[in-house]
Amino acid sequence: MPGNDREKIRHLLVIQDLEGQRTIPLLETTYSLGRDVRNAIVLSSRSVSRQHAILLRVLIPDTEQYGFRIIDGNFKGKRSTNGLFINGTKCFSHNLQNGDLIAFGNPHAQAQYYAISNLSEAAFIESYTASDLSIFLSGQGNPANPFETIVSDTSVEGASDAALTRLASFPELIPNPIIEMDLLGTVTYFNPAAANKFPRIREIGQHHPILANLLSAVKNQTGNSFVREIEVNGEIFEQSVHYLPESDLIRTFIIREITEQKQAEAELKQRDRLLQAVTEAANYLLAEMNYEIAIEKALATFGEAANGDRIYLFQNHCHPVTGEMAVSLRFEWIQPGMETSHHHWQNQSYQTSGLGRWYNTLSGGQPISGLTQEFPTTEKEFLRRDNIQSFLLVPLRLEEDFWGYLGLADCTSPRRWSRHEESSLLTMAAIISGARQRQQVEEKIRYQALHDLLTGLPNRLQFNDLLAKAIQTAVHSPKSLAVMFLDLDRFKMINDTLGHTLGDELLQSVAQRLRASLRPGDTIARWGGDEFTILLPQIIETDEVIQIALSILKALENAFYLQEHELYISSSIGIALLNQQSPDAETLIQHADTALYYAKDKGRNNYQFYKESLNAKVPELLSLEKSLRHALERDEFLLYYQPRVNIISGEITGMEALLRWHHPDMGIVAPNVFIPLAEASGLIIPLGEWVLQKACIQNKIWQDAGFPPITIAVNLSPKQFRQPKLVEKVAWILEATGLEARFLELEITETTAIEDLNFARTVLKDLEQMGLLLSIDDFGTGHSALSRLQVLPLHNLKIDRSFIKELTTDNTNNKVAHIITAIVALGRSLGLTLIAEGVEKPEELEFLKSINCDDVQGYFFYRPLSVQQATEVISSKWNISQGLR
Numbered sequence: 001m002p003g004n005d006r007e008k009i010r011h012l013l014v015i016q017d018l019e020g021q022r023t024i025p026l027l028e029t030t031y032s033l034g035r036d037v038r039n040a041i042v043l044s045s046r047s048v049s050r051q052h053a054i055l056l057r058v059l060i061p062d063t064e065q066y067g068f069r070i071i072d073g074n075f076k077g078k079r080s081t082n083g084l085f086i087n088g089t090k091c092f093s094h095n096l097q098n099g100d101l102i103a104f105g106n107p108h109a110q111a112q113y114y115a116i117s118n119l120s121e122a123a124f125i126e127s128y129t130a131s132d133l134s135i136f137l138s139g140q141g142n143p144a145n146p147f148e149t150i151v152s153d154t155s156v157e158g159a160s161d162a163a164l165t166r167l168a169s170f171p172e173l174i175p176n177p178i179i180e181m182d183l184l185g186t187v188t189y190f191n192p193a194a195a196n197k198f199p200r201i202r203e204i205g206q207h208h209p210i211l212a213n214l215l216s217a218v219k220n221q222t223g224n225s226f227v228r229e230i231e232v233n234g235e236i237f238e239q240s241v242h243y244l245p246e247s248d249l250i251r252t253f254i255i256r257e258i259t260e261q262k263q264a265e266a267e268l269k270q271r272d273r274l275l276q277a278v279t280e281a282a283n284y285l286l287a288e289m290n291y292e293i294a295i296e297k298a299l300a301t302f303g304e305a306a307n308g309d310r311i312y313l314f315q316n317h318c319h320p321v322t323g324e325m326a327v328s329l330r331f332e333w334i335q336p337g338m339e340t341s342h343h344h345w346q347n348q349s350y351q352t353s354g355l356g357r358w359y360n361t362l363s364g365g366q367p368i369s370g371l372t373q374e375f376p377t378t379e380k381e382f383l384r385r386d387n388i389q390s391f392l393l394v395p396l397r398l399e400e401d402f403w404g405y406l407g408l409a410d411c412t413s414p415r416r417w418s419r420h421e422e423s424s425l426l427t428m429a430a431i432i433s434g435a436r437q438r439q440q441v442e443e444k445i446r447y448q449a450l451h452d453l454l455t456g457l458p459n460r461l462q463f464n465d466l467l468a469k470a471i472q473t474a475v476h477s478p479k480s481l482a483v484m485f486l487d488l489d490r491f492k493m494i495n496d497t498l499g500h501t502l503g504d505e506l507l508q509s510v511a512q513r514l515r516a517s518l519r520p521g522d523t524i525a526r527w528g529g530d531e532f533t534i535l536l537p538q539i540i541e542t543d544e545v546i547q548i549a550l551s552i553l554k555a556l557e558n559a560f561y562l563q564e565h566e567l568y569i570s571s572s573i574g575i576a577l578l579n580q581q582s583p584d585a586e587t588l589i590q591h592a593d594t595a596l597y598y599a600k601d602k603g604r605n606n607y608q609f610y611k612e613s614l615n616a617k618v619p620e621l622l623s624l625e626k627s628l629r630h631a632l633e634r635d636e637f638l639l640y641y642q643p644r645v646n647i648i649s650g651e652i653t654g655m656e657a658l659l660r661w662h663h664p665d666m667g668i669v670a671p672n673v674f675i676p677l678a679e680a681s682g683l684i685i686p687l688g689e690w691v692l693q694k695a696c697i698q699n700k701i702w703q704d705a706g707f708p709p710i711t712i713a714v715n716l717s718p719k720q721f722r723q724p725k726l727v728e729k730v731a732w733i734l735e736a737t738g739l740e741a742r743f744l745e746l747e748i749t750e751t752t753a754i755e756d757l758n759f760a761r762t763v764l765k766d767l768e769q770m771g772l773l774l775s776i777d778d779f780g781t782g783h784s785a786l787s788r789l790q791v792l793p794l795h796n797l798k799i800d801r802s803f804i805k806e807l808t809t810d811n812t813n814n815k816v817a818h819i820i821t822a823i824v825a826l827g828r829s830l831g832l833t834l835i836a837e838g839v840e841k842p843e844e845l846e847f848l849k850s851i852n853c854d855d856v857q858g859y860f861f862y863r864p865l866s867v868q869q870a871t872e873v874i875s876s877k878w879n880i881s882q883g884l885r
Helices: 121-127 133-138 161-169 192-197 201-207 214-220 259-287 291-305 356-363 377-384 419-450 460-475 491-498 500-516 542-555 585-601 619-631 671-681 684-704 726-737 750-755 757-770 801-806 815-829 842-850 867-881
Strands: 010-017 020-025 030-034 053-059 066-072 093-095 101-104 106-116 178-182 187-190 225-232 235-244 249-257 310-318 325-334 368-371 390-398 401-410 480-489 523-528 531-539 560-562 565-567 570-577 607-609 637-646 652-663 667-669 711-715 744-749 773-779 796-799 833-836
Touching: 178 192, 187 201, 192 249, 214 235, 214 249, 235 259, 259 291, 259 419, 291 310, 291 325, 291 419, 356 368, 356 390, 356 401, 390 419, 401 419, 419 460, 419 815, 460 480, 460 523, 460 531, 460 585, 480 491, 480 542, 480 585, 491 500, 500 523, 500 531, 500 542, 500 560, 531 542, 542 570, 542 607, 570 585, 585 607, 619 652, 619 671, 637 684, 637 867, 652 671, 652 684, 652 867, 667 671, 671 684, 684 711, 684 726, 684 744, 684 867, 711 773, 726 744, 726 757, 744 750, 750 757, 750 773, 757 773, 796 815, 801 815, 815 833, 815 842
Parallel strands: 570 607, 652 711, 711 744, 744 773, 773 796, 796 833
Antiparallel strands: 010 020, 010 106, 030 053, 053 066, 066 093, 101 106, 178 187, 178 249, 225 235, 235 249, 310 325, 310 401, 368 390, 390 401, 480 531, 480 570, 523 531, 560 565, 637 652, 652 667
C-alpha cells in the first residue's frame, strides 16, 4: 500500500433514496444492496428488489490498487426485478469508474460512486457527512481521480449465471471458511480459509464435523437455507448451509466462531440454576421448622444444581478428648451410588490432622478452592479417601464466630470452580448461617416460652403440658400423682421494702432450695410472681406427699443472706391428689390453689390437702366474683389509653385501650386479678364487647373533634377470640359507632394464636378482609416461632415487656438483646411492624432505635392515661404540629 496517506485511493458511495442522502465509505470486500434490512447497504424504495445487486472489491490490473465491480442480482445469481442502470444504460455487470451514477430500477433509488486520492484521513472522514460531496471535494484542493477506467473482464460480461454466482461469492477473498459438497458426499470445493482452518477436510469428507449429517439435514429442511451449530475440536461454530438445487451442491459458510459465546451462555445458564437453587434452599430454610430436614433439602437442591458429587457441612467444636479445636461432618449430600464419608470426618483436630491451613484461611473469611493435586500432602490424603479431585470450601460464620464451613467436591474430574459457583456457595453459607442463628434464636424463644427467665424453672405452659401427660400415664398405672400449689409468705413486703432486684435474687435462691427438696422425676415450675407449682408423679401413698411438703417447709427455714441482708421467709402449700374429685389438670390446679388459700387461713407456713368440704373458692374470691357480675351494669369499668409512639419521630401512632375496674370498696382492682375471674366465669364475653364499643366510640369522638386519625388497639382474650360470632359482632360495633375498620386494631396473644393455628388463620383472615389491623401481643412468651406465625395475616408484632426489662438486667453477654434483635429482623422480613412494650429507660430506647424497631410503648413516654388526659396529649401534639402555641 502507498506509504503516503494522500496517495491512498478512497472509495465512497453516495446513496439517494426515499430516506434521503447518505455517504458510505467502501471499506469491506463485499457488499449486498437491496430493500431487505439484512443487506449491508439498505435501499429504501419499492422498485428495489430484496437483494438487488452485489458490490465486489477487485484488483486494478498491473497495480496494487483496487476498485469495485457491481453485479446485478443476488448471491445465487438471480437477477433483480427492475434491473441495474449505469449512467442510464442497463447492464448486468460493470467495473465502476469515478463519478458513475447507478440507478436501481428507477431514479427513486440511485447512488454515485467516487474513487478519490490526494485526501487526508481526517478530510475523508469529514466527507461522510457532507451534504454535497462534489462541492466538498472541490474545496479540498481538487483531489485527483487516480484512474479513469478499470479494464473490463469480458469473460464476466458473457459468463453464465452459475459462473457469476461463483464470482459473486468471491470465496477466495473471504476470510470465512467455505466448503461445497455434492449430494454424494464428495467435497467439490473449499476456499483457502477452509483449507487453513480444517486442513483434512477433503480427506475426511462427509464424516468431518463440518459436513457430518449435512445430507440428511438438507433433505429434512423445508427451505434451501438454514443455520446450525457445530463443534470441531472443542471449538463451536455457527454454520450457514445453502442448498443449490440448480447444481446439486451444498454450500456451507462458517459465519463465526461462537465458542466463547456458548461458554458464556452455559455459564449464564449455570449461574441462573445456582441462583434458583439458592432461592429454593432459602425457602426450605425459612419455611421448614425442622432445622435438620431443612439443611438436608437445601444441600440436595444446591448440590444437584452445581453438578457436584458431594456437598458437606462441617462444624467446629472442641475435641472430646484433647480439647483442641476440631471439626466434624454434620451434614452430607452425595450423588446416588456414592458411599457416605461421614466416618472419615469425625473429631478431626485441625493441628493433629494437618488441616491447620484450612482453619487459618477459612477463619479469616477466605474460601479455599483448587484441584486436589495442588493441595498439600496431608490434605490430599483426606481428600483422596473420598476420591475428591477438586474441592471448594467457604466459611460459615455466625456473627463474629467461625463455626464451620461448607464444602463442594467433584469426584469425577479435576474441575476449576467458577466465580459464580464460589459466590453462590458463599451465599448458601450465609443463608445456612442465618438459618442456624434463627434456629438458636427460636430455641431460645422456645426455652423462654417454656421456662421462667428469672429462675430457669419450667413455666406455667410447660407445667400444664407435663401435668396432662402425667395424668395420662397415671390413668393406666396403679400409682397416682399429686399437685402442690405454693407461694411465699411475706414476700411482697420484702420485695416492696428492699427492692425488686433483691426480691429477684430471693426468688432465685428459693427456687434452688425447692428443687433440691424434690425427688428425681418431680417437677417444680414458677407459676408467676412468688407462686410455684409442683408435680409429684408416681405417688403410692399420701405419706410420700406429706414428707415432700415437710421437706419443702424445712428447706426454707434457714436464713437467706443476700446483699448483706439476712432474710427469713416461709411458704404455704396447697395439695390436690388425682382422684374422682380432681380428675383432670385444670381441676387439680384449681383445687391445689383452693387448698393454698386455706393453708394461709390456717396461719401460713403449713400445708393443706384439698377436700370436698372446702369451698370451691376462698371467700375473698367468691366476693370478688359476685361484685364482678354486677360491675358492668353498675358502670364501674373504665378505659385508660396508653399512646404508642414512633421511635424516630416521637409522634403518636396509636392508642391501646386498657381496661380498669373501679370497685366501690376496694378501689382500682388490678386486671390480673379480675380478668382471670371474668374469663373463667364467662363474663369476659360481654365485658369484651363493652371494651370494643367504648374504644371505637372514643376514637370516633377524637376524629370528629378534628384530631388526626389514629388507630385504637383492643386486646381480645382467648375466650372472646373463640366465640362463634366474633367477626359479626366486630362488624356490628364498627357500623354502630361509625368508625372505619382501618382505625381499629385487634390484638391476640401468641398463645391464643397457636393453640389452634387453623382456627386462628380463618378468623384473622375474615377480620383482615374487613380492613382491620391485626397484631400479636406479648410475643416471645408463647410456645411458637415466627415461622409458624407467618401463616397468619398479621400486621404488627408486639415484643413482650419481659424481654425489654431483661435488657438492662441480663448479665450473660446480653443474650436477650440478641433475641430481641433477631425478633425484629425476622418480623421485618415478614413485613410486620415491630412494637416494643414496657420501655421505661433511655438505654432501652436507644437499643431499640439501633435495631430499627418501629414503635414503642411504656412509661418512658406515657403511662396509661384517662380519657381526659389522653385527649389533652393528642390536642397538644396536634397544636404543635399546626404551629400553635
